[in-house]
Amino acid sequence: MATITLPTWVTLTRLFAVPILLVGMEQPGLLPTWVPLVVFLLAAATDWLDGWLARRLNQVSDLGKVLDPLVDKLLVLAPLLVLVAQQVVPTWAVFLILARELTIAGWRVNQPKISGANLWGKLKTVVQIAAIALLLPPLSPRFLPLGLGCFWIAVALTLISGWTYLRPSKTT
Structure with a gap:
């Protein structure tokens, strides 16, 4: 069994933030409106942190490459x-993002080496994070056009x- 490294623990904190984020988004009266935004931004920052720690501490692992x-x-x-449920972004566009993510996850499983x-x-991930942050309360009304612009750029980058992952590689 693989040892869980500090970078992997940081990745797991990002996972544990998701339910808090969802509760804050779905139950706006339960938490102040800024809580989901702060939770999301802190969780998103751990994406950079876990990679930096893995490289800095020489703890890059196959588990981390899969889990991250x-x-x-x-x-x-x-x-x-x-x-989507709040009718801020269209279902079909989020479906394209979901389809890409599932396709690439399936493709990665069949690769001989984890990359x-x-x-x-x-x-793509950075722009998705920016779009979501701009669409979350308390920013959303003021930043809705910018957030939607980022969202559409994120769909294109997705x-x-x-x-780029699925195109046939050129052999010379």
């Missing part, structure tokens, strides 16, 4: 599904990054 992108997907898809995200995948 999976938790990233949950952190992004969970609030997007709530935003990290490429530049397009990292850029499709582009998916293509």
Whole structure:
């Protein structure tokens, strides 16, 4: 059994933040409106932190390479599904994001070597996080156009990054 390293623990804190985020988004009277935004931004920051720690402490692991992108997907898809229910973003666009994520996760399972995200995948994640943050209360009314703009850029980057993983590699 693999030892759980500090970077992996940081990844797990991001996972544990998802239910808190969802409760705050679905039950706006239960928590102050800024709590989901703060939880989301702190959880998103751990995505950078766990990678930095893994490299700095020389604790890059196969478990981390699998768990990190999976938790990233949950952190992004969970609030997007709530935003669909709240009719902030269209269902079909979130479906495209979900389809890409499931396709790439399935593709990665069949790879002989576990690899990290490429530049397009990292850029996609950053823009998705920015879009969600801008669409969450208390920012959403003021930043709705900017948030929706980021959301549509995120959808485009999601499709582009998916293509970069799945396109046939050129052999020369």
